[in-house]
Structure formats: structure tokens, C-alpha cells
Amino acid sequence: MAILRIEERRGLSGDVSVPGDKSISHRAVMFGAIAQGTTRVEGFLPGADCLSTIDCFRKMGVPIRQHGPTSIEVEGNGWEGMKEPEAVLDVGNSGTTIRLMLGILAGRPFHTIVTGDDSIARRPMDRVAKPLRRMGARVEGRAEGSYTPLSIRGGGLKGITYPSPVASAQVKSCLLLAGLQAEGRTRVEEPSLSRDHTERMLTAFGVRVNRDLDGVSVEGGQTLQARDVRVPGDISSAAFLMVAALITPESQITIRNVGLNPTRDGIVDVLREMGGDIQVTPKGEWCGEPVGDLTVTYSRLKGVEIGGKMIPRLIDEIPVLAVAATQAEGQTVIRDAAELKVKETDRIHITAQELRKLGARVEETDDGMVIEGPVQLTGNRCNSHGDHRIGMAAAVAGLVAEGGVTVDQADAIDVSFPGFEALLSEL
Numbered sequence: 001m002a003i004l005r006i007e008e009r010r011g012l013s014g015d016v017s018v019p020g021d022k023s024i025s026h027r028a029v030m031f032g033a034i035a036q037g038t039t040r041v042e043g044f045l046p047g048a049d050c051l052s053t054i055d056c057f058r059k060m061g062v063p064i065r066q067h068g069p070t071s072i073e074v075e076g077n078g079w080e081g082m083k084e085p086e087a088v089l090d091v092g093n094s095g096t097t098i099r100l101m102l103g104i105l106a107g108r109p110f111h112t113i114v115t116g117d118d119s120i121a122r123r124p125m126d127r128v129a130k131p132l133r134r135m136g137a138r139v140e141g142r143a144e145g146s147y148t149p150l151s152i153r154g155g156g157l158k159g160i161t162y163p164s165p166v167a168s169a170q171v172k173s174c175l176l177l178a179g180l181q182a183e184g185r186t187r188v189e190e191p192s193l194s195r196d197h198t199e200r201m202l203t204a205f206g207v208r209v210n211r212d213l214d215g216v217s218v219e220g221g222q223t224l225q226a227r228d229v230r231v232p233g234d235i236s237s238a239a240f241l242m243v244a245a246l247i248t249p250e251s252q253i254t255i256r257n258v259g260l261n262p263t264r265d266g267i268v269d270v271l272r273e274m275g276g277d278i279q280v281t282p283k284g285e286w287c288g289e290p291v292g293d294l295t296v297t298y299s300r301l302k303g304v305e306i307g308g309k310m311i312p313r314l315i316d317e318i319p320v321l322a323v324a325a326t327q328a329e330g331q332t333v334i335r336d337a338a339e340l341k342v343k344e345t346d347r348i349h350i351t352a353q354e355l356r357k358l359g360a361r362v363e364e365t366d367d368g369m370v371i372e373g374p375v376q377l378t379g380n381r382c383n384s385h386g387d388h389r390i391g392m393a394a395a396v397a398g399l400v401a402e403g404g405v406t407v408d409q410a411d412a413i414d415v416s417f418p419g420f421e422a423l424l425s426e427l
């Protein structure tokens, strides 16, 4: 198990870019696999999660060539191009891979067994299995089909209207992908808007996607047309560098070509509300996704209260936002974030536990955290618990901890941010 050592620092500076967006990289492979023609992807994230997606689709007979770590080519042959896999599909640590892929498999007239690692085995799959069964797919698994390993036999789907109890892009995307293979219309409603990369990329692949105020729908029987995809930098990865620069005295960094989709950029809004100096320079759109450069300067932060519709816009950034809150004047309250409990770890519990090891004042609540700052953190040993975002949040905290921080199980970071350690030490 890799160990990451972070020393206390001052004056971070640099002009850098972060690896490609994980959500968009997964979708580029999957949509390329079901499209007609060749999809070339530049800026692909070669993180463990997206490599799991490539592996699963290769096992279903889709030719995927890697020309370099960030440059791939997917040879799609339409929905019918996918074949019944001989082997079990292993999604590793990736919730996005399993939930989106189940939407594709739900319409395929063959049998598949899907599994993942210990973390995936604890994450709820009934949120997609139940509506897929309503559409006509046969999905079985542990605990009445709620947990991996899952077995699915697809085909013969009928469109449904599904009011999702959670704002989840994975649920929404799964059902839209099944809906494209169903008879009639499939509509997904969500309590507040989750990330809309699927809607944007399907549109770019020639699919008609209808959005209105409280939902999104597709008509069945549509095909996708291959196209080239340029993947922006992942704002969820950039968030670690943003917080690093904001809390480390005398810092200023620029992060180039970051994806600034308005359903994803809540972290920029909240860090600015905390008093963070973040300058945004828009750079246009890549494949329907807004992109820009971020210049971030060390700032005196103050506490903030967040909840409601903001939460889905920064759900993956909450562990590192908690680190920022330990350095902010006053109280930070995070509410309505119970979804954090079903990520790679229980991110409410684990974030609070790891930050407390450094002397932070963090209280867990049912649906979030209350953090008091500012606190001079003190060095200690932290553990990622196999969760990439916890490992990186602990590392960022180490930059302002007296005596630095050692992160155990740091290899988890490769799930979304290969090269994190080298990039941080370059700054």
C-alpha cells in the first residue's frame, strides 16, 4: 500500500493543468461504444475508474485502442455491436461505470454478471435496479438485487416516467440509456438538478433529449453518431489545488482548461462566498461543455452555510471543502448531503474522523457536518480508507499542518487523479 508524505508548505505557485474529467471520460467511452462509427477522445482520464470502463466494454467485444495515456479511439458498431461477455465484468471502484453500464445492458438481449471491489459491494444498486425492472429488465443480486454481484438479462424494455427520490446523475443517466432502447418515452424527474453531462453528450452524439423544468426525457429507438470528444480538466480534481492555494499562505496558482459546467461548478461559488480569490477566464466550449482557466490566490476565508440545490453541484468536493472550512473564520454548516454516506466510503464519517486526527473541530450530523475554524492543524497519520477523495483531502490538509501529514493507502488517489503527488510537489 502506497504512503504519501506531505510537508507543511508556503507559497504554492505554478501554471498547471489537471487530468481529464472523470464523468466525461466514462461517457465518452460508453457512448462511443454504442455509437455508429469511430469516436476519438483526447484528454481522456487514465485513472483506474475510467480504465475499468474501457475493460468492461472491451469484454463485450468493442474495439478500443489507446494511442497514449490520454488519447483513445472507440470503434462503435451501434447497439448491436455489443456482444454477450464470456467473463464477469469488473467495475473495480467505479460507481459511475456500474450504474451507467447497467442502463446500456438493460436493453441488450444477453446475460451479464457485473461486480466490483469491496467498496462497490457496499453501495446501493437498487436505486437503478428497481426502475430498470419496472422497464422490463431482469436484474438479480444480493439482498433482493440491491448489491453486487449483479446479474442482468436485458431486452424488451418499455419507457417509464420515474420520479427519482435522489438527485443522482448516475440514476438519471442509467435510465436515459435504457430509455433509448425502450418502446416509447422514458422520463426522469429529480428533486434537484444533478450533473447534466449525459444530456449534453447525447445531444452532441445526435440524440434528441428533451429537458424541461423538472425532468428530462428521451424517445426510444434512437441511435448515436460517433464524434470526436475533447475532455476538459476535471473540476473535482482542480478543487484540491484550489483549496491548497487558498489556505497555504503566499500562494497563487493558475489551473488551465477546467470544465466549468454549471451543474458542477458549485465549489467555485462556495469558495468565493467564503472569501476566496478565484478569477475565472472563460475559454469557450468543448463538445458542449464550458471550459475556462482558474487563477486562485491565498485568501482569508470565512465560514459558510450550504445545503439544498447547491449540494449536487459540489457533492464530490465536500471532503476538501471541509479542509478549507478548518482554516476559515467561524462556523461552516453543510446540510442535505446524506448522499455522502453511500460514496466510496461514508464521506461524512470518514472526513470528520480523519480531520479530527489533525486537531480539526468537526461534528458529524445526519446529513452533513459542522466545522469550527480557524484551527492550527497538527501533523499526524491519516488514512484514505481506499477513498481517493479522502486521501487527497488529507494531503491538502497536510500543507497547513504543523509537522505535515502522512497518508496511508494513498494508491487510491489513482482512481481519479493519477500524478497528484507529483503535481502538488511541483507547485
Ligand SMILES: O=C(O)C1=C[C@@H](OP(=O)(O)O)[C@@H](O)[C@H](O)C1
Pocket: 022, 023, 024, 096, 167, 168, 169, 170, 171, 173, 194, 195, 315, 316, 339
Ligand atoms: O454521473 C457521474 O459521473 C457521477 C455522479 C455523481 O454520483 P451520483 O449520481 O450517485 O450522485 C458523482 O458523485 C460521481 O462522482 C460521478
Ligand SMILES: C=C(OP(=O)(O)O)C(=O)O
Pocket: 022, 049, 093, 094, 095, 096, 097, 316, 343, 344, 389, 416
Ligand atoms: C463518487 C465518486 O465516483 P463513483 O460514484 O463513480 O465511484 C467520486 O468520484 O467521488
